[in-house]
Amino acid sequence: MSHYDVAVIGSGPAGTMAAYHLAKKGISVVILEKEMLPRYKTCGGGLVYRGRRRMPFDIESVVEREFKQINLYFTGDDKVLTSLRDVPVISMVMRDKFDKLLVEKAKGQGTEVKEGHKLTGITFGAISTLHTNQGDFQAKFIVAADGALSPTAKLAGWKETRKLIPALEYEVEVNAEDFARLSSEVRFDMDSVPHGYAWSFPKKNHLSLGIASTRRKKIDLKIYYKKYLEKLGIKEIIGEKAHGYQIPITPRTDGFHRNNVFLIGDAAGFADAVTAEGISNSLWSGELVAEAIFESGLNPEKAGRLYQQKLEKDLLPELHTSQTAARWFYGYRIIRNMLLKRYGDFAMSLMTDLYIGDRSYPKNLMKTIKGKIMEIKNPLM
Ligand SMILES: Cc1cc2nc3c(=O)[nH]c(=O)nc-3n(C[C@H](O)[C@H](O)[C@H](O)COP(=O)(O)OP(=O)(O)OC[C@H]3O[C@@H](n4cnc5c(N)ncnc54)[C@H](O)[C@@H]3O)c2cc1C
Structure with missing residues (x-):
């Protein structure tokens, strides 16, 4: 042996x-x-x-x-949060x-x-x-x-x-016109599913479209996926492979x-x-x-x-x-959207810094948020 x-x-x-x-x-x-x-x-x-x-x-x-730029879309709102890095x-x-x-x-x-x-x-x-x-x-x-x-x-x-959450992934081939339009950006669409989001990740010749909800409750993600296709304006699907799995968050x-x-x-x-x-x-x-x-x-x-x-x-x-951030982000949608209207660009920039590894998640979130809001209100602090 x-x-x-x-x-x-x-x-x-x-x-x-x-x-x-x-x-x-x-x-x-x-x-x-x-x-x-x-x-x-x-x-x-x-x-x-x-x-x-x-x-x-x-x-x-x-x-x-x-992609050096990512775009965050919100349901029922025209605002798109964008951040660009080098x-x-x-x-x-x-x-x-x-x-x-x-x-x-x-x-x-x-x-x-x-x-x-x-x-x-x-x-x-x-x-x-x-x-x-x-x-x-x-x-x-x-x-x-x-x-x-x-x-x-x-x-x-x-x-x-x-905590394991359900997620669906679709490898989707669309027509040339839709692909040219959708392959130019990575987008995350908040609230395309209750307590979750959908994404469009362009690969070389197809789109990886997905949807995940942070609630464990039984939810038919396929319905929200269909709605997401409509939101993206995809009319013709040439090929589609669906896969479902769980993510432990x-x-x-x-x-x-x-x-x-x-x-x-x-x-x-x-x-x-x-x-x-x-x-x-x-x-x-x-x-x-x-x-x-x-x-x-x-x-x-x-x-x-x-x-x-x-x-x-x-x-x-x-x-x-x-x-903690996820509980707030997905659990208090109305408050979150109000805050994002005001501090959205700042929050997006912070998240992007996190995901490129230029900063790490604060170990005491609430204290850090309060400090940052004070900084914005009083830049001379
Ligand atoms: C729909 C969906 C979309 C996601 N999108 C993203 C994303 O865009 N970006 C991101 O960062 N994360 C994403 N994730 C999460 C990401 O896929 C996982 O966090 C990551 O793959 C975990 O890596 P791992 O090495 O721990 O396990 P895995 O990548 O799952 O690898 C586990 C391996 O173990 C093998 N295995 C299982 N059982 C046995 C066994 N009995 N004997 C031998 N081998 C075994 C499997 O075959 C597999 O190869 C997504 C997850 C899902 C479900």
């Missing part, structure tokens, strides 16, 4: 980034991935610059388009190609990748045995990067404490490591609660878990403590703030 220091379950951005950094430090790593690669992943494929700048290698070969605020990728590139980069550092290997069970011990549909593997550490449904977390005994409340298993990315619940953008924090948590395992000298207990400390330093407080 093959033995590794670390077995990473899942070859999305979280798992590949963890494997890349671990292998680079000389630690033996295997990625177990249930699909054959490249595989489609339900995702808008909008990579914000704070994630892109974190990447230790160039990803230009898989970027289909990049870096690609959002880069458009198709996840099959993007994730495959990350897998190749991890392999380049020495990671072994077992495609078509679905994890089916774990026998826990100081050295755990991972059972897959194609045989067993042994590893001292298990990194669960197996996404929103995380079978690994279930096998290791985690209960469901994340709050972190687990019962810890991120146990039984030598470490949770990262969606398995941990690290997507941003305001935007449901999860790639950049998946990359980040992959990096953090690799640092923790390496710095522990492959001591599981120490690695657990270190991982927790690293998460608590910035990632978890930032996620906490994003949850």
Whole structure:
């Protein structure tokens, strides 16, 4: 039976980034991935610059388009909030190609990748045995990067404490006239669905259109998608592939490591609660878990403590703030829109700085907002 220091379950951005950094430090790593690669992943494929700048290698070969400007539209209002930066605020990728590139980069550092290997069970011990549909593997550490449904977390005994929200993604081919019009901008349409938003992400030859609601209540997103097509003025659909999945927008409340298993990315619940953008924090948590395992000298207990400390330093407080912001943003629509009428450009600029990584979420949101409003009212402060 093959033995590794670390077995990473899942070859999305979280798992590949963890494997890349671990292998680079000389630690033996295997990625177990249930699909054959490249595989489609339900995702808008909008990579914000704070994630892109974190990447230790160039990803230009898989970027289909990049946008230095983003536009935020509101339902029942003509106002469009816009922000422009001199870096690609959002880069458009198709996840099959993007994730495959990350897998190749991890392999380049020495990671072994077992495609078509679905994890089916774990026998826990100081050295755990991972059972897959194609045989067993042994590893001292298990990194669960197996996404929103995380079978690994279930096998290791985690209960469901994340908030999972429904989202739909459509890969849509439209006629040349509509494509020319819609491919010139990345747009987010607030309130196109109750407590959520819709997006139009132009790829090389098609549009990735999506819709997500931050409420868990049963909601027929397809109805809102149809309305969104009308809003975008799309009359003719040449091809359309629909995919639905869930996005965990709050972190687990019962810890991120146990039984030598470490949770990262969606398995941990690290997507941003305001935007449901999860790639950049998946990359980040992959990096953090690799640092923790390496710095522990492959001591599981120490690695657990270190991982927790690293998460608590910035990632978890930032996620906490994003949850508070999301509660306000989606829960108090009328107040939000009144505030945005007055401070919209400022708020948009702040959010853009966040998503390009020029600033991080404040750790005390209310204090920061009050301070900023005072600054606007009294610029000489
Ligand atoms: C509709 C939708 C739109 C989204 N749009 C965006 C966006 O535009 N930008 C953004 O930043 N985020 C977006 N997200 C969120 C983003 O897709 C996730 O946050 C991100 O993919 C999480 O990465 P991950 O590596 O944790 O998991 P994943 O990317 O989900 O990867 C998990 C991997 O684990 C594998 N796996 C699962 N079970 C097993 C098993 N038993 N054995 C072996 N392998 C297994 C899977 O096959 C998969 O390859 C979107 C999500 C949805 C649902």
